[in-house]
Amino acid sequence: MPRFAANLSMLYTEHAFLARFAAAASDGFGAVEYLFPYAFDARDLARRLADHGLQQVLFNAPPGDWDAGERGLACLPGREAEFRTGFEQALGYAEALDCPRVHVMAGLAPPGVERARLQATYEANLAWAAAQAAAAGRRVLIEPINTRDIPGFFLNRQGEAHRIVQAIAAPNLQVQMDLYHCQIVEGDVAMKLRQYLPTGCVGHLQIAGVPERHEPDLGELHHPYLFKLIDELSATSGWDGWIGCEYRPARGAAPGATSAGLGWMKAWVG
Secondary structure, three states, X not given: OOOEEXXXXXXXXXXXXXXXXXXXXXXXXXXXXXXXXXXXXXXXHHHHHHHOOOEEEEEEOOOOOHHHOOOEOOOOOOOHHHHHHHHHHHHHHHHHHOOOEEEOOEOEOOOOOOHHHHHHHHHHHHHHHHHHHHHOOOEEEEOOOOOOOOOOEOOOOHHHHHHHHHHHOOXXXXXXXXXXXXXXXXXXXXXXXHHHHHHOOEEEEEEOOOOOOOOOOOOOOOHXXXXXXXXXXXXXXXXXXXXXXXXXXXXXXXXXXXXXXXXXXXXXXX
């Protein structure tokens, strides 16, 4: 049976952030993820997790100046020191929250910089981060993101992400496979799952309806088929990860909007 984690950056936005933990638990989620924890004291977040019996399964390392449009530092030459400081901060939060995975966003490719230089910077930063995370008992995840949602993002395709993971060859460096992004960029989602899930290189899955990024029972992807496939592949390969629900409820931030749209999940978790 798939295990679903509520993405608290997108779900339950009718509530203040710290109140979203209770809402997710009330709706039957056993775990949460979100973009960034750094605006809150880690002790407050850990208390919410403990109070509501939730696991923290993922969050992102600092991405640079998010409000100014930055979407990660890992591929940016000259920002290595900032990347390292931010990743060390992320590991501190991961320990406090008992979170096994930290997602490192690649960043936007700067105009006029050769891709080979960006690639070398990216891989060097990831190798360093994986070594630090291994010492702390954590995993580092990288995610291909479509360029419609984030124009200019450096990493876009599943094959590219898996080649990087294989080249660096750190056991705790894995791919965060978002089926929404995968469908937009390259499609053939079921075959991508068949290809990559059994390799052990996928650390986390995420879902959303395509193209509007609403509930997974809306749009062009047939998620019941994909969930059954994930169960089949998990049974044969031993994959035991979580599926992050990273979508915007179709009813927006109206009261009860997230809960009202969870009929798709209740068919799977009872």
